[in-house]
Amino acid sequence: GARGRATGFSPEQREQVLGSLALGADLRRLVAGDPAAGELMLHYQPLVALPSRTVRGCEALVRWRHPERGLLSPDTFLPVAEAQGTAAAIDTWVLREACRSATTWPDPDWTVSVNLGRSSMVCPDLAATVRATLAETGLPAARLHLEITEHDQLPADAGVLALHELAADGVGLALDDFGTGYTSVAYLQRYPITVLKLDRSVTGCDASPALLSGLVGLADALGTTVLAEGIETDEQCTRLARLGVDAGQGWLFGRPVPADRLGDLRPLPAGAAPEG
Numbered sequence: 001g002a003r004g005r006a007t008g009f010s011p012e013q014r015e016q017v018l019g020s021l022a023l024g025a026d027l028r029r030l031v032a033g034d035p036a037a038g039e040l041m042l043h044y045q046p047l048v049a050l051p052s053r054t055v056r057g058c059e060a061l062v063r064w065r066h067p068e069r070g071l072l073s074p075d076t077f078l079p080v081a082e083a084q085g086t087a088a089a090i091d092t093w094v095l096r097e098a099c100r101s102a103t104t105w106p107d108p109d110w111t112v113s114v115n116l117g118r119s120s121m122v123c124p125d126l127a128a129t130v131r132a133t134l135a136e137t138g139l140p141a142a143r144l145h146l147e148i149t150e151h152d153q154l155p156a157d158a159g160v161l162a163l164h165e166l167a168a169d170g171v172g173l174a175l176d177d178f179g180t181g182y183t184s185v186a187y188l189q190r191y192p193i194t195v196l197k198l199d200r201s202v203t204g205c206d207a208s209p210a211l212l213s214g215l216v217g218l219a220d221a222l223g224t225t226v227l228a229e230g231i232e233t234d235e236q237c238t239r240l241a242r243l244g245v246d247a248g249q250g251w252l253f254g255r256p257v258p259a260d261r262l263g264d265l266r267p268l269p270a271g272a273a274p275e276g
């Protein structure tokens with residue numbers, strides 16, 4: 001309508017911008033207080049070895065229990081947080097909560113994977129923050145995996161150095177969503193990557209076996225393992241395992257759940273139907 005034309009926005013765009021602004025104000029309030037005071041929470045999704053389908057660890061995935069909007073997914077609010085400068089504070093809370101939680105899990109060998117957003121990756125205090133968190137929670141460094149994603153811009157040397165220091169401590173490093181972004185050899189060589197996580201757009205039913213074999217070969221050459229994201233069906237799982245994929249994550253093995261449901265995780269025999 002006339003109003004939309006006056007601002008240069010369609011009513012839908014206007015709604016979206018106003019929604020983000022409101023979310024931004026709520027995020028500032030959240031981060032200024034104690035995020036643990038209730039609204040942020042973590043769900044954990046199992047990571048399994050293939051072909052055995054044995055659980056080896058879990059990825060921590062943040063959610064926001066918004067008082068009016070209900071449970072918000074990270075894709076709704078993390079881009080807003082990244083733009084306003086509150087994302088690193090959220091990641092730091094996630095790191096501490098995930099490490100603390102992992103010390104109480106049913107299997108004391110499971111690893112915990114924590115995502116780092118762009119601002120966490122360039123944070124000069126990254127190594128110090130992670131080391132302090134491990135010391136405080138008592139989680140062994142080898143049980144922590146950090147997940148980074150590719151960005152159009154390589155981060156400052158400080159971030160790269162921090163990740164090398166943490167790798168020397170035994171912390172694992174996964175390259176997340178591989179196959180979607182600005183995939184470059186520079187990334188693969190600059191970081192001490194231990195796991196390549198293939199994005200679900202690369203591991204779907206229509207994925208080319210030749211391409212997947214190539215990615216498995218690339219991982220071999222780099223000395224990393226390969227994990228396939230988005231495994232939803234038994235057939236897909238079998239095919240990926242045959243192509244040499246070492247590990248998997250997806251609804252077939254379990255959806256992200258609160259920590260108190262991790263006790264339900266059991267290895268899923270091949271051919272069994274996924275739950276719910």
Ligand code: C2E
Nearest residue numbers: 061062073074075094115116117230231232249250251256
């Ligand atoms: P991601 O790290 O690639 O995490 C996997 C996403 O795929 C999760 O979405 C998960 O719920 C979803 N997923 C897992 N298995 C399947 C499947 O079989 N099928 C389908 N269709 N989806 C599946 P979620 O939880 O919405 O998280 C979205 C993204 O938000 C994550 O992608 C990650 O990049 C980011 N994220 C989540 N938590 C954090 C955090 O604490 N810090 C930062 N910086 N980023 C986070």
Ligand code: MG
Nearest residue numbers: 059115147176
């Ligand atoms: Mg991830």
Ligand code: MG
Nearest residue numbers: 176177197229
């Ligand atoms: Mg991922």
Ligand code: MG
Nearest residue numbers: 177199200229
């Ligand atoms: Mg992904």
